[in-house]
Amino acid sequence: MSEENWTTVIKPKNKLLEINIKELWDYRDLIALFIKRNIVTQYKQTVLGPLWFIVQPAMSVIMYMIVFGGIAGIPTDGVAQPLFYLAGTCLWQYFSDCLSRTSNTFVDNAGIFGKVYFPRLAVPVANVVSNLLRFGIQLGLFLVVYAVYALFGDPGAHFTWYALLFPVLVLMLAGLALGFGILFSSMTTKYRDLQVLFSFGVSLWMYATPIVYPLTIAKSKFWHGISVHKLMCFNPVTPIIETFKYGFLGCGEFIGWRWLVYSFVFMVVLLALGIVVFNKVQRSFMDTV
Amino acid sequence: MSTAIEFNNISKLYRLGLVSTGTFAHDLKRWWTINVRGKEDPYLKIGEANDRATKGESDYVWALKDINFKVEQGDVVGIIGKNGAGKSTLLKILSKVTAPTTGVIKAKGRIGSLLEVGTGFHGEMTGRENIYLNGAILGMSKPEITKKLDEIIDFSGCERYIDTPVKRYSSGMMVRLGFAVAAHLDPEILVVDEVLAVGDAEFQKKAIGKMQDVSRGEGRTVLFVSHNMNSIRALCYHGILLEKGSITAAGEVADVVETYLKDYRDTTHRVQTVITSSMRDHNRSLKVKFLSIEHEKGNDLYASDENIILDIIVEAEKAVEQCRINCTIRTPDGLSLCNNSSSSFFNISFGEKKRLRYTLKNPGLTIGNYNLSFSVGIGNMESGETNFDVVTNAVTLEIDKPRKDANNYYLKWDTHSWGYILMQNTLEELPL
Structure with a gap:
């Protein structure tokens, strides 16, 4: 019998770069159903339902206004406080939601993964996509607040052409979250130590990203002789957030294509690395999870 | 007839005990030996035969050791053995849930595995939604499920509840729905693990009938694990007896079952x-x-x-x-x-x-x-x-x-x- 007749070959180890994107595509119906499941089941048996999508950022914004705007007196680049905080919190919420959902992929789905095979990547991909709904609704809230300010007051903000980069920014944010998430979930199947780090790491990360303050205030600050502004730009999320704010609010100044490209390359490399590691781990994680 | 599945030297090593700093030390040593010094995995050598009852020297056991066999197309093979003989591990490897430690399995056609019914059911979703979800998890495409939807609902006998969230179902109904989806999966090779043990008598009869249709009528290859010798005898043509991770008998189903039972009869442990x-x-x-x-x-x-x-x-x-x-x-x-x-x-x-x-x-x-x-x-x-x-x-x-x-x-x-x-x-x- 000739070798070509075999359609399935199960071996101990795959080649490092043997990544079956085609297989993932074959299971697109499954991804679609996972997305539907995530969305449909999220707020079942709650009274407010999807309204919670709006309550969450609204509460956060009020809190930020009191703590950072009021008590700490951190400026918002002349933009109305609710708008400034809402812009940051919408993006960050999407990023951290995706990250925390995908970082538990293996542990949360051990039950299904232990019983049937399908490309494991379908689960994190579906999570990142289904979170877009919530992001969309929150972005809607942002635009409504923006419109209200524009009609009845002074938003202190204006659109710039950089707003057209929006789809790319979302893609980058999703890619980063997916990359970090699957890398994390692959590393935590056997040793759960990193999960402990993760839970407080994400909240610390938010303060390293210009969410509740503008990047401009770091402009002329130095820490042990290093420019804080530059240091913060190395955080791959910073250029995304800053570009979004510059595009939609026109506040501060454009961070520069150099940093945006850096962030994009960072995302691509991270995602590739994440997929390679994830692919390696998925083959035997059932024995160690 | 041609070969549908071929197992070549399949082995699976498991580590016993807890995952802790000790495991981390082993992982480091393994990584050092394989990747830096370019030698073989040091822990593969110290694996022991998988004997559940006796205390072993090593932390590593071979759940399966050098499994070699071929399955002809259209054959129904029963895999029997005591608890812990390696039956489920074998099926898990075949369904790609976990990778073998050594060896290669080659197969022709899509492998559908049924290690559990109703995998991935979500309590908040209706029966109909869960049919789609479960079907997709098992590898069916959406149009394929839509085509068979009526048949599946009919087979499950849950038509009345099909638009109710499955969390309101009785456990029996959940199983029926799960099996109904699985029974309408159309893989060339079907891998089944003791799912017939669930459900009431009427449904079991239906399930066995469906399995028989699949193998006899449609010429599919089926691998079936069960502890129920009667269903093994009724369904299978050939049998494989696993003991402590190795094949100890293979051949006509009646002979293999007899070997297994004889072995069981001769054991001297007193109940x-x-x-x-x-x-x-x-x-x-x-x-x-x-x-x-x-x-x-x-x-x-x-x-x-x-x-x-x-x-x-x-x-x-x-x-x-x-x-x-x-x-x-x-x-x-x-x-x-x-x-x-x-x-x-x-x-x-x-x-x-x-x-x-x-x-x-x-x-x-x-x-x-x-x-x-x-x-x-x-x-x-x-x-x-x-x-x-x-x-x-x-x-x-x-x-x-x-x-x-x-x-x-x-x-x-x-x-x-x-x-x-x-x-x-x-x-x-x-x-x-």
């Missing part, structure tokens, strides 16, 4: 049931109580015409004369079939322990599982009875063949119309 207070019916004075009941022959498999010999140890807290033992045999559903009081009596003095051999002669039970309950007491029908100790379902035994010397089996004994007792008889010709 001793120690009577604990939770098994007792408490509203009695324990003047005489059961301590333990054990099968004299050493296991719980019997032929219909075989005497069931039980060794019973009793202890007295008061001196009692003219004691008798009584035994009731019931089906697993609790239907009482027959009862028997010992035909002779024993006397026992204060604090004394006695070992009694109680023989149930030629009980004539048909193939199946039975529960035995016992009581010890005094009296008879005329004078009234007093039981000192009653233990319910203390012993479970299985009748697996009609005659001690028989090698042929009933494929299916229809208890609904034939009952539970296989009567012994003679037929002779007499002069007119």
